Amino acid sequence: xxxxxxxxxxxxxxxxxxxxxxxxxxxxxxxxxxxxxxxxxxxxxxxxxxxxxxxxxxxxxxxxxxxxxxxxxxxxxxxxxxxxxxxxxxxxxxxxxxxxxxxxxxxxxxxxxxxxxxxxxxxxxxxxxxxxxxxxxxxxxxxxxxxxxxxxxxxxxxxxxxxxxxx
Amino acid sequence: xxxxxxxxxxxxxxxxxxxxxxxxxxxxxxxxxxxxxxxxxxxxxxxxxxxxxxxxxxxxxxxxxxxxxxxxxxxxxxxxxxxxxxxxxxxxxxxxxxxxxxxxxxxxxxxxxxxxxxxxxxxxxxxxxxxxxxxxxxxxxxxxxxxxxxxxxxxxxxxxxxxxxxxxxxxxxxxxxxxxxxxxxxxxxxxxxxxxxxxxxxxxxxxxxxxxxxxxxxxxxxxxxxxxxxxxxxxxxxxxxxxxxxxxxxxxxxxxxxxxxxxxxxxxxxxxxxxxxxxxxxxxxxxxxxxxxxxxxxxxxxxxxxxxxxxxxxxxxxxxxxxxxxxxxxxxxxxxxxxxxxxxxxxxxxxxxxxxxxxxxxxxxxxxxxxxxxxxxxxxxxxxxxxxxxxxxxxxxxxxxxxxxxxxxxxxxxx
Numbered sequence: 125x126x127x128x129x130x131x132x133x134x135x136x137x138x139x140x141x142x143x144x145x146x147x148x149x150x151x152x153x154x155x156x157x158x159x160x161x162x163x164x165x166x167x168x169x170x171x172x173x174x175x176x177x178x179x180x181x182x183x184x185x186x187x188x189x190x191x192x193x194x195x196x197x198x199x200x201x202x203x204x205x206x207x208x209x210x211x212x213x214x215x216x217x218x219x220x221x222x223x224x225x226x227x228x229x230x231x232x233x234x235x236x237x238x239x240x241x242x243x244x245x246x247x248x249x250x251x252x253x254x255x256x257x258x259x260x261x262x263x264x265x266x267x268x269x270x271x272x273x274x275x276x277x278x279x280x281x282x283x284x285x286x287x288x289x290x291x
Numbered sequence: 292x293x294x295x296x297x298x299x300x301x302x303x304x305x306x307x308x309x310x311x312x313x314x315x316x317x318x319x320x321x322x323x324x325x326x327x328x329x330x331x332x333x334x335x336x337x338x339x340x341x342x343x344x345x346x347x348x349x350x351x352x353x354x355x356x357x358x359x360x361x362x363x364x365x366x367x368x369x370x371x372x373x374x375x376x377x378x379x380x381x382x383x384x385x386x387x388x389x390x391x392x393x394x395x396x397x398x399x400x401x402x403x404x405x406x407x408x409x410x411x412x413x414x415x416x417x418x419x420x421x422x423x424x425x426x427x428x429x430x431x432x433x434x435x436x437x438x439x440x441x442x443x444x445x446x447x448x449x450x451x452x453x454x455x456x457x458x459x460x461x462x463x464x465x466x467x468x469x470x471x472x473x474x475x476x477x478x479x480x481x482x483x484x485x486x487x488x489x490x491x492x493x494x495x496x497x498x499x500x501x502x503x504x505x506x507x508x509x510x511x512x513x514x515x516x517x518x519x520x521x522x523x524x525x526x527x528x529x530x531x532x533x534x535x536x537x538x539x540x541x542x543x544x545x546x547x548x549x550x551x552x553x554x555x556x557x558x559x560x561x562x563x564x565x566x567x568x569x570x571x572x573x574x575x576x577x578x579x580x581x582x583x584x585x586x587x588x589x590x591x592x593x594x595x596x597x598x599x600x601x602x603x604x605x606x607x608x609x610x611x612x613x614x615x616x617x618x619x620x621x622x623x624x625x626x627x628x629x630x631x632x633x634x635x636x637x638x639x640x641x642x643x644x645x646x647x648x649x650x651x652x653x654x655x656x657x658x659x660x661x662x663x664x665x666x667x668x669x670x671x672x673x674x675x676x677x678x679x680x681x682x683x684x685x686x687x688x689x690x691x692x693x694x695x696x697x698x699x700x701x702x703x704x705x706x
Contacts, residue, residue: 147472151454154455186474189475190414190455190456208575209377209620209623210533210609214533247376247458248415249378249415250379252539252541265418
C-alpha cells in the first residue's frame with residue numbers, strides 16, 4: 125500500500141500544507157502513486173482519497189484533468205515530443221515523423237518490448253532548443269533538447285541496456 | 292550593459308549560495324526585514340514602475356498594496372507555471388539564478404506580511420523543482436529562511452508545488468484551485484486573490500521574473516530602476532526569441548529595444564536569409580503583426596506594441612518568415628488552445644472545438660471560403676464572453692490571421 129510503502133515521503137508531502145487543507149497534497153501524492161507502474165491504480169486512488177478525506181471521484185477527476193497523470197499502463201518511458209508552434213517552426217513535426225518511422229510505432233503506440241510509448245504533447249518551455257522531448261518514467265521527468273533522430277535512438281538503446289542490466 | 296536578471300551570464304557559478312552572497316545577495320532582503328516597514332517596501336516597488344512579467348503587465352506595487360489587512364494569514368505564490376508557447380525565461384532564471392528569484396519572493400512575502408509562500412511550477416519542471424528544493428534548503432541552513440530572520444520576529448517558509456501539465460494553471464485563480472488540490476479551473480472574479488486567494492485568504496501571485504526584479508530595485512533604488520526602459524514600461528525584460536531565427540534564446544534588454552535589434556542583432560537574423568513575414572510578440576496568444584520596416588523599428592514596450600496591433604504580453608517573440616503559411620500557424624495555435632481549454636465555460640470549450648474542426652479543414656485544403664468566414668464568426672462570438680483570458684487569447688491569432696493575411700486563406704480554399 126502506498127502509504128506504508130512511502131510513509132516518509134507521504135509525511136513530508138503533507139507537512140507542506142496546513143493540516144486543515146491537506147487536500148492540497150493530492151497532486152504530489154499522485155506522482156508518488158504512479159512512480160512504480162507509470163499509472164495510478166485503483167488501490168492507490170482509494171488510498172489517496174481516504175488519506176485526504178475526499179472522494180475517489182475527486183481523485184479520478186484530477187487524474188483526468190492533468191496530462192501528466194495516467195490511469196492506464198503504457199511503456200515504461202513515455203517519450204513526449206513537443207510539436208507546438210515554436211518547436212514546429214524548427215522541425216519538430218518532421219522529427220516526430222522520422223522518429224515514428226525509426227521506432228516502427230505511430231503516435232500513441234508503444235514499442236514491442238514495452239519500453240517506450242511515443243506521445244505528442246503541448247509546449248514544454250524549451251522552444252529555443254527544438255526539436256525536443258521529455259521522458260516521463262520511474263525517475264521522474266527529464267528533458268532532452270537539440271535532439272536528432274539518431275541521438276534519440278541512442279538514448280533508447282541506452283534505456284534498453286539499463287533495463288537489461290536491472291533484470 | 293551587465294545583466295540585471297540573467298546575472299549568471301556575467302558571473303560564473305551564480306547559482307551557488309556563496310557566490311550569490313559574495314555578489315551582494317540577500318542584502319536587499321536583510322535591508323527590508325531589518326530596516327524597512329512592509330509598506331515602505333511596497334512603496335519602493337510601486338515607485339520603481341515595475342509591472343508584472345507574466346503577461347498582463349499589472350503594476351506590481353499596486354497589486355501588493357491591495358492585500359486585505361483585515362483577514363489573515365496572507366500567502367504569496369510565485370507563478371512558475373511557464374507554459375505559453377514561445378516562453379522559456381522563468382526556467383532559465385530558476386535554473387541559473389535561483390537565489391535572486393527566491394530573494395525577490397522573500398521580499399514580496401515580507402512586504403505583504405506572509406509567512407508561507409508556494410512556488411507553483413509546471414509539472415514538466417520536475418528537475419527544476421528538485422533543484423529549487425535544494426536551494427531553499429541551503430537558504431534555511433544559512434539563515435535566510437526559517438524562524439526569526441536576521442534576529443527579528445519575522446519568519447518565512449517557502450515550498451515548491453508541482454502542477455501536472457495544464458496551461459490553464461498559469462491563470463492565477465486556476466493556479467490557486469490547483470494548489471488547493473482541485474482541477475485547475477479559473478474562479479469567477481471578483482473577488483480577486485489579494486482579498487480572496489489561497490484557501491480563501493488574501494494572496495499575492497506574481498510571475499518568477501517579476502520577483503527576480505525586486506532585489507535589485509531595493510538595492511539600487513526605485514529611481515535607478517525607473518531610469519531604465521521607457522516611460523510606461525520601466526526596467527528590463529527577458530525576451531524569449533523563437534521561431535525562424537538563427538539564434539533563438541533569451542535576451543535581457545531594456546524595454547524599448549526594437550524588434551529589429553532583438554531579431555537581427557541578438558537573434559542574428561532570419562534563417563536562410565529570408566525576410567520576416569509576421570511576429571507573434573506574446574506567444575501563441577498573440578495578435579499577428581504584419582511586418583514591415585516600421586514594425587521592425589517599433590520599440591518593444593507595453594504601449595508601443597499596441598500601436599502595431601498587438602500586445603507585448605510575456606514578450607515571447609515568435610518569428611515567422613515568408614515561407615510560413617498563416618493557415619498552418621492558426622491550426623497549430625488552435626490545436627494548443629483546444630487541448631488546454633479547461634472546459635468550465637461554454638464559449639471557450641465549444642468555441643475551440645469548432646475552431647479546431649474548421650482550421651483542420653481549411654489547413655487540409657478541403658475548406659471553403661464560407662468555412663473561413665464561419666471560423667472568423669466563431670472567434671468573434673467568443674471574444675468578450677469567456678470566463679478567463681485563455682478563451683480570449685485563443686481567438687487572437689485566428690482573427691488577426693484571417694484579417695491581416697487573407698491571401699494565405701484564399702489560396703487554401705475553394706469558393
